[in-house]
Amino acid sequence: MTDDSQRDLQEEHQQHVEPLGDFTRTHTCGELTTADLKKDVRLCGWVQFRRDHGGLIFVDLRDRAGLTQIVFIPEVAPEAHEKAHILRSEYVVAIEGYVRERPEGMANPNMVTGGIEIVVRSWKLLNTSKTPPFLIEDRTDPGENLRLEHRYLDLRRPRMTNSLMVRHKITQSVRRYLDEGGFIEVETPILTKSTPEGARDFLVPSRVNQGEFYALPQSPQLFKQLLMVGGLDRYFQVARCFRDEDLRADRQPEFTQIDIEMSFVDEEAVMRMAEGLMARVFKDVMGKELTLPFPRMTYDDAMSSYGVDKPDTRFDLRLKEVTDIVRGSEFRLFATAPLIKAMRVPGGESLSRKEIDDFTDYVKIFGAQGLAWIKIRADEWQSPIAKFLSEKERAGLVAALGLEVGDIVFFQAGAPDMVNAALGNLRVRLGEHLGLIPENTHNFLWVTDFPLFEYDADEKRWVACHHPFTQAQGDPEVLAKNPGSARARAYDMVLNGTEVGGGSIRIHNAEVQRRMFTALGFTPEDAESQFGFLMQALEQGAPPHGGIAFGLDRFVMLLLGLGSIRDVIAFPKTQKAGCLMTKAPSPVSPKQLRELGLALREKPKE
C-alpha cells in the first residue's frame, strides 16, 4: 500500500476521534483477573493486536502494565461493534464494559489477565496512529537505528518499559535507604569549571563572559567534598555526569551516578554503608538476600591472579606467573619477555584447533603476538612450543600449575600490561565459551589497595589512578619520596566482573592536597588557579570524609542481564554520540554564535 492511501485511511479514521471528556480509567491493562468478574471497568490503552472475525472482534489492549483482551460482540453492543472495524495497530482507545470469565477452554495461561476478557459496551477512539515502522513487541528485534529514531515507539515495548521501571525501583530503593541513613539529597551545578585532569570535558561557551567556558561535570566530586566542608555530613545525589570520550556498549557520554559522600568516616564505614545499600536494593528489587560482608581482594592479587582490576569471581580460572620457570627456555619469546603468565584450563584439552585459533585472534586485540598453548595428554604434551621445554621446565610447570591430563594451558609473554590484558580477557572469554559462568549468580567483590599513581609515559609524569583528591595510605611523605609505591585509600565494588562503584577517603588537609598536586607535576600557580577554591576550603576546618559513586546505568544493565547500556536509558546516544530522534548535535544559527562571541568557521574548501 502506498503512503498516500494509508494517510487517506488514517484521515478518514481521524473523523471518529473523540475527546477523552470526563472518562476516567478504573484499572490498568495488567491487573484484572477472575477475581474481578462482573465488575464494570474502564480501560485506556493502545491496540496491540486486532483479531476481526467478522462477527466477534478481539483486541489486545496494551498499556505499560500489560495486556487485556477486550471483545466486541454484535449482540451486546451493535454500535460499538460496528465502529470497531476501524481499529488498527497502535490506535489509542478508551473502553467501557464488564469483566467476564472466558468461555470454557478459552483461557490463555500465557497472560496474567488470560482468564478474563472485557466485553465492551462502548468505546472512544482517542487517537489514530500511522502503521508503526516496527511491531511493538519483544519478539522481533528491529535495528538499533530504527529503534532510536522512533524511541517513543521502542519504549512501548514491554522489554524497554520494564527496563525503565526496574531502574525506577532501584533509584527509589536507593533513596529510601540513604534517607533512612541520614543522607541529604543535594543538587550540584551542571554548569561548572573545566579541570584538566581526567576525561575530556564537554564545554559550554559563556555569553556573558565571552571567550570563557563552563564545563559539564564529569562527576560532582569537588562539590560533594565541599558539601562536607559545608557541614552537610551525609550527602547523596542521583547525578548526571558527562564525559566527552568515545562510546562503548557500556559507556554513554552522559550517564548517571549514585553519588555519595560521608563525613567522619574511614574505609570500613563507607564500605559497610555501600554493602547495606546493595543488600537493600537486591531485597527491594530482586527479592534476594545478599550475604554480607562482601569478600575483598587487593589490587595486586586481582592483577596477579585475574589480569584485571575487576575480577569475575563466578568461575575459578586463574593466571599464574611462570617467568622464572620457563625463563631459560629455548623458546625465544620466553627467554626475553619481562613477564610470562600461564592459565590452566581444566578439561580444555578438547578445544579444537579452530577454537584455539579464534582465541588467538582474540588476544591479538590486546596487542599479543600470538597465543602459546599446551594440551596435556596422557601420552604426550601436544603443543607448538613443547619441544622447546626441558624436562625440568615441564616439571616446574606441572608443579606450579597443578597440571593434569585433559588440561590445556595458555601462555602469554611480553610487557606486563599486555600479558595481563590478553590473558585476563581471554579468561572471561573462556569462561563464557566453556559455560563455566553460573547463571543468576551475583558475585560482589571489593578490590582494595590500589596504587595511588600510575606513570603516564606520554606526558612523562605521574597521574592519579582514582583521582587527585584521594588520600595515600600511611605516611603522606610517600607522595614526594616514592610515588610509584604509594597505595590509595580507595576501593572499587565489582559485580560479576564489572566495576559498579568506586570511591575513596579524600584528602582533607590543604597542605597534603598541595603536595598531591606537586607530585602530579602541577606548579603551585597552576594548582592555585585550578583548585585554589578547594585548598581554601580545606583550610577552613574540613572534616575527614570519604565516599563512593555507583554507575547506575551499568548497574541496572547488570541486574537485568542486558548487553547494552542503551537499553536502560530512555533516550541514549549512538556510537557517534548523536541522537537519531532529535538529530542532536546540530548546527546553530550564525546569530546564536555571534551572541556567544564565536566566529563562524568556514568549511575548508575541497
Next chain:
RNA sequence: GGAGCGGUAGUUAAGACGGUUAUAACGCCGGCCUGUCACGCCGGAGGCCGAGGGUUCGAGUCCCUUCCGCUCCGCCA
C-alpha cells in the same frame, strides 16, 4: 586515531564463481469469517539492493570513495 561486522519491500532476513522477471516471512490494503489470542482463508500493492564513482556486453554481487548503525582497541582521573 585504529580493527572488525552490518546496510536488499514498512520490518526481519535469503540472494553459489557477475547473467535474464530480486525471494521469503511478518506487516500493510481489500474481501470472507461469532471464540480468537503472533486467529484463519482468498486476493493485492509494495524495491534507486545506504549514497556516489569505476570495471564489465552485463553489477545487489567485483573495485574505489563516502554516509549511517553495531562490537572492540586506543581513550574513559
